[in-house]
Structure formats: C-alpha cells, structure tokens
Amino acid sequence: MVNPKFEIHFFHGFLGEPSDWDSVLNFIPDTWKSVKIYKHDLSKDCERIESLTFETWAHAIEGEWGSVLSPQFSETPQRILVGYSLGGRLCLHIKPEFYCHLFLIAAHPGLKTGLVERAEQDQIWAESLLTEDPEVWLERWNRQLVFSQDLLRPKRCLKERQFFWSQVLMGFSLSRQKNLANKILTHKNKIHWLVGEKDLNYQNLKKSMQILLGENHVVEITDAGHGVLFDQPELLSKAIFERCSDVV
Numbered sequence: 001m002v003n004p005k006f007e008i009h010f011f012h013g014f015l016g017e018p019s020d021w022d023s024v025l026n027f028i029p030d031t032w033k034s035v036k037i038y039k040h041d042l043s044k045d046c047e048r049i050e051s052l053t054f055e056t057w058a059h060a061i062e063g064e065w066g067s068v069l070s071p072q073f074s075e076t077p078q079r080i081l082v083g084y085s086l087g088g089r090l091c092l093h094i095k096p097e098f099y100c101h102l103f104l105i106a107a108h109p110g111l112k113t114g115l116v117e118r119a120e121q122d123q124i125w126a127e128s129l130l131t132e133d134p135e136v137w138l139e140r141w142n143r144q145l146v147f148s149q150d151l152l153r154p155k156r157c158l159k160e161r162q163f164f165w166s167q168v169l170m171g172f173s174l175s176r177q178k179n180l181a182n183k184i185l186t187h188k189n190k191i192h193w194l195v196g197e198k199d200l201n202y203q204n205l206k207k208s209m210q211i212l213l214g215e216n217h218v219v220e221i222t223d224a225g226h227g228v229l230f231d232q233p234e235l236l237s238k239a240i241f242e243r244c245s246d247v248v
Helices: 018-025 042-046 054-065 071-075 086-091 115-131 134-142 162-171 181-186 206-213 233-242
Strands: 006-011 036-040 078-084 101-105 191-196 218-221
Touching: 006 018, 006 086, 018 036, 018 233, 036 042, 042 054, 042 162, 054 086, 078 086, 086 101, 115 134, 115 162, 181 206, 191 206, 191 233, 206 218, 218 233
Parallel strands: 006 036, 006 078, 078 101, 101 191, 191 218
Antiparallel strands: none
C-alpha cells in the first residue's frame, strides 16, 4: 500500500478541464487506489487571483496547502504533482518544498529567445478569441503544428468561456514565463519530463532536458503527439507511477 500521507495533484492544460485525466486514472495501479487524488480546475484556481501571473497562481495554490515552514509540515501529506502543457508550466512555479515528485508532460521550461514574437502571437490568438466565432477559433487552434501528430483531440466547448481563456492565454503566455532551466537542474531528483514520440515541437527540447535531468528522468511516450494523456493514457499512467516507487 502507498503511504497515506501522499497525495496526487493533476493540473490540466490550456482549454482543458479536470476530466481530461480520467482516462489516465483508469489505469492507476491497485496499490495507489487508496491515495487521495485531486484533479485541479484552472478556472476555480484562478477565481481567487486578481491578476493572472505565474507567481500569483503558485502563491494561491501554496496558500491553500499551508506553509511549509509550519512545525506541523512533517505531518502533512507529501505531494506528487502532474501537469500537462500549461499545467506543467504553472507547476514549475510552485516551491519544490511542496512536492516530492513533479511530472511535466509536454511542458516548456521557458524560452531563451523569441519572447517578443511569442507575445505577439499569443496576443493575436487572445484577441481573436474575443471576436471570432468560438467554434471557428477552436478549429484554427487545433490546426497548429504542435497538434498535427495528435491521434486524438479532445472535444471542447468555448461558448461563454472566451473571456476567461483569453485572459489565461495572455496572463500565462510562454513569453511571460522565465526560463526555469536552473530551477529544474537544482531540483532534478524530483522532476520528470515526459514527451510524446511524435510531438514535433517538443521533441526539439528532449536533448536539453536530458542534459538538465539525466536520461532516466526524461521519458518518451511511444505513438503519441503533444496530447500524450489523450493519445496514450495507459502508457502515461505506467510511466508516472513506475517512477514513484519510493512512495509505495
């Protein structure tokens, strides 16, 4: 049995929802079924944040979990964090003291160049989301190169949610994220990076992530695009839980 003091927290990506993780959790090992599982909803997590930044989001999550400096911290649950794409980028801003494992699934460590270009690109997407028919916008969004090798794209409904996702796209733009390579290197024993074999954009990061984390902490999921959790939920689940053997 897994130590009952452990919890698993799942964080979905842009345009996502908590149920995105259901297919992955269908393959959770029996030994883990007694562990508390939390599927975070980005919209609810953002409700208590006045200004959407990576730092304010992380501070709100940490505040919900309590201070790591409290005398009772040794008695509180240790956490495994699993973040997909934007969810992983957000999790990178949580203090490492709050988790024992962090799984980054198709999550970017931060740009070194091209910040201005990315900011302009995200602004165009965010503004068009407010003015364009949401179904037309979503169709264009799904045609991007990063999703071109996905086996399955999840169904989304953006109606009456355009303003929120537009704000998220701007507030959590990759252009506003610091390059966190040094943080990843410093805490490499806790961090794992997972990428789809067919993810054209993120495959380019694999070598640099191997240098930061070591080959054992970089996992390639076969026959999967950017949407690893949708394409290969069983393989992803196995990759995550096999790397948490210290918890069992």
